[in-house]
Amino acid sequence: MSVIESVLNETRTFPPNGTFVKQANVSGMAAYQAMCTEAEKDYKNFWAKQANHYLLWHSPFSQVLDESDPPFYKWFNDGEINISYNCLDRHLSTQPDKTAIIFESDEGEITKATYRELHQSVCQFANALKAQNIKKGDRVVIYMPMRIEAVVAMQACARIGAIHSVVFGGFSAKSLHERITDAGAVTIITADEQVRGGKHHPLKATVDEAMSMGGANSVKSIVVYQRSGSNIPFNPDRDVWWHEITQLANIDCEPEWVNAEHPLFTLYTSGSTGKPKGVQHSSAGYLLGTMVSMQWVFDYKSSDIFWCTADVGWITGHSYVAYGPLAMGATQVIFEGVPTYPNASRFWEIIQKHKVTTFYTAPTAIRSLIKLGPDLPEKHDLSSLRLLGSVGEPINPEAWMWFYEKVGQSRCPIVDTWWQTETGSHMIAPLPGAFTLKPGSCSLPLPGIQAAIVDETGQDVEQGNGGFLVIKNPFPSQIRTLWKDPERFKKVYFPEEIDQGKYYLAGDSAYRDDDGYFWIMGRIDDVLNVSGHRLGTMEIESALVANPLVAEAAVVGKPHEIKGESVIAFVVLKGQLPQAEEASKIILELREWVAQEIGPIAKPEEIRFGENLPKTRSGKIMRRLLRTLAKDEEITQDISTLENPAILEQLKKSIK
Numbered sequence: 001m002s003v004i005e006s007v008l009n010e011t012r013t014f015p016p017n018g019t020f021v022k023q024a025n026v027s028g029m030a031a032y033q034a035m036c037t038e039a040e041k042d043y044k045n046f047w048a049k050q051a052n053h054y055l056l057w058h059s060p061f062s063q064v065l066d067e068s069d070p071p072f073y074k075w076f077n078d079g080e081i082n083i084s085y086n087c088l089d090r091h092l093s094t095q096p097d098k099t100a101i102i103f104e105s106d107e108g109e110i111t112k113a114t115y116r117e118l119h120q121s122v123c124q125f126a127n128a129l130k131a132q133n134i135k136k137g138d139r140v141v142i143y144m145p146m147r148i149e150a151v152v153a154m155q156a157c158a159r160i161g162a163i164h165s166v167v168f169g170g171f172s173a174k175s176l177h178e179r180i181t182d183a184g185a186v187t188i189i190t191a192d193e194q195v196r197g198g199k200h201h202p203l204k205a206t207v208d209e210a211m212s213m214g215g216a217n218s219v220k221s222i223v224v225y226q227r228s229g230s231n232i233p234f235n236p237d238r239d240v241w242w243h244e245i246t247q248l249a250n251i252d253c254e255p256e257w258v259n260a261e262h263p264l265f266t267l268y269t270s271g272s273t274g275k276p277k278g279v280q281h282s283s284a285g286y287l288l289g290t291m292v293s294m295q296w297v298f299d300y301k302s303s304d305i306f307w308c309t310a311d312v313g314w315i316t317g318h319s320y321v322a323y324g325p326l327a328m329g330a331t332q333v334i335f336e337g338v339p340t341y342p343n344a345s346r347f348w349e350i351i352q353k354h355k356v357t358t359f360y361t362a363p364t365a366i367r368s369l370i371k372l373g374p375d376l377p378e379k380h381d382l383s384s385l386r387l388l389g390s391v392g393e394p395i396n397p398e399a400w401m402w403f404y405e406k407v408g409q410s411r412c413p414i415v416d417t418w419w420q421t422e423t424g425s426h427m428i429a430p431l432p433g434a435f436t437l438k439p440g441s442c443s444l445p446l447p448g449i450q451a452a453i454v455d456e457t458g459q460d461v462e463q464g465n466g467g468f469l470v471i472k473n474p475f476p477s478q479i480r481t482l483w484k485d486p487e488r489f490k491k492v493y494f495p496e497e498i499d500q501g502k503y504y505l506a507g508d509s510a511y512r513d514d515d516g517y518f519w520i521m522g523r524i525d526d527v528l529n530v531s532g533h534r535l536g537t538m539e540i541e542s543a544l545v546a547n548p549l550v551a552e553a554a555v556v557g558k559p560h561e562i563k564g565e566s567v568i569a570f571v572v573l574k575g576q577l578p579q580a581e582e583a584s585k586i587i588l589e590l591r592e593w594v595a596q597e598i599g600p601i602a603k604p605e606e607i608r609f610g611e612n613l614p615k616t617r618s619g620k621i622m623r624r625l626l627r628t629l630a631k632d633e634e635i636t637q638d639i640s641t642l643e644n645p646a647i648l649e650q651l652k653k654s655i656k
């Protein structure tokens, strides 16, 4: 509740400045309200209008929304489209020589690709994939460094109607294996290595390790992009080099026209259980969401230099790197490295060098940039910036103020964008030429999005009260289902208890203030938000329990200055409670183990041992007590239902 405590006292407001309002795509509150009114009157017609305005259709749709089998909504279903055509070909006649991507490598090497060049690379790679016998509907896992080629791989899949599933390069072999087998991938696209912050990380070797775990029989080939040129394992019966297969490929590739509802991609995300969920998105509705938000929230102008710092392994890197900016015809920066290498000014140097106008990043990055050098932004020329954005977790007002004053020089509005892997694009976010900003609030829903706060039965709560954040009407960019698990999809996102499953349940709690502004309080499920990344506590617990030393484990989050939240694990070992020296050894081993099982981002910050965990008489772990213990606070909650109160002392005192 630290967020709500800090934001409750937040009264600062920042009305949009006149210069920004004048040039804004949505200028002034009345313009926003007019769009909302139009959408409220007839939201199907509203979205149909947007779909005809923004998307290029191969054959038009006649039905806007098919709601015959809720919550399996279909948008623009009988229309035919291709997403790569919408992102690339459409610009060939209007702006072929405009720079689409300015790429800066970890070492600082700069490569640019125009729309014509990007189109050609995508067509060639799409043909190469076809030559590998990849067809419409096939699943392709992409495990790549953050480079132009990652975008080319995604766009090439879209071009031939293959369904990509990008796995973040920081995930372990085990996590990768789980995703490859669940998706039933026929191909994996990877690189020899990933280079970040001067360090080389093996990608191909990790893919090999995942393959050796068995069960990935669907995989027929592995395409390897040569990033570092290091020596890597290569199996000529199965592996092919990216540069070799593209060299042979033709540069013309007719797009595969697909149904609007054809899955563009699946992306795995954490939920309340140990098994990650394969969030499945559509083609047309998804792209539409990214485009309208580029226009409304990022106030996109063709002169912009857009920079979203997210990796393509996350939804933000899908919507605001690989798809939205390209569909709008933007010039964007893609950066391979980290903010701290070779020095703490790297981000500011990139903004200065490439004259970035729109800078979209995460609160965790902002907080670490503050720590690295609060005055560093002032030492650079950041006058090109005109708009800042934040995503991934609630931004604490102090970080917001620093971002606003030091980076945006009190000139640039900040769009604090609330959305999720499942929503595909922004849902609640300021329209910067219209809204008054409040530090820490993501403000108001976009036109066409009926966000609300309800209680456990689905009734609206009174303004000012906290509750579950829901979206009441279907919207084009929403999740279509969970890959191979429609039942779980229904249960998790459209639970019967909440107004008979009519509303999309986001999994966040929130409240609205007197102006109707939304303030996100946190997750309502067992999902942690570590450095803006979603991690399921159950996932980490299952990983810990899989270690031969561990009998039982419970994981909770603890507020963290930079990461937002950090992972704290309470562990019961199979043997005796360890003594100091042995305990430190086991802690090291278990942290490494979790990194191996899931990925370094899931490593517990702290591990505490006990002979047992605090449980109710019915055997349920009392997590709220663990959360209090993790924060080293006194337990004031009622512990009368606790089976074994003595355990609290032990977990408090135990070696950290």
Ligand code: WTA
Residues within 6 Å of the ligand: 269, 314, 315, 316, 390, 391, 392, 393, 394, 395, 416, 417, 418, 419, 420, 421, 422, 442, 506, 507, 508, 520, 522, 523, 529, 532, 533, 534
């Ligand atoms: C949280 C990232 C507050 C929220 C796009 C959500 C936020 C989860 C914000 C989704 C924000 C994201 N303010 N909280 N502006 N943006 N969140 O799927 O808890 O990685 O449910 O998508 O991040 O995380 P995901």
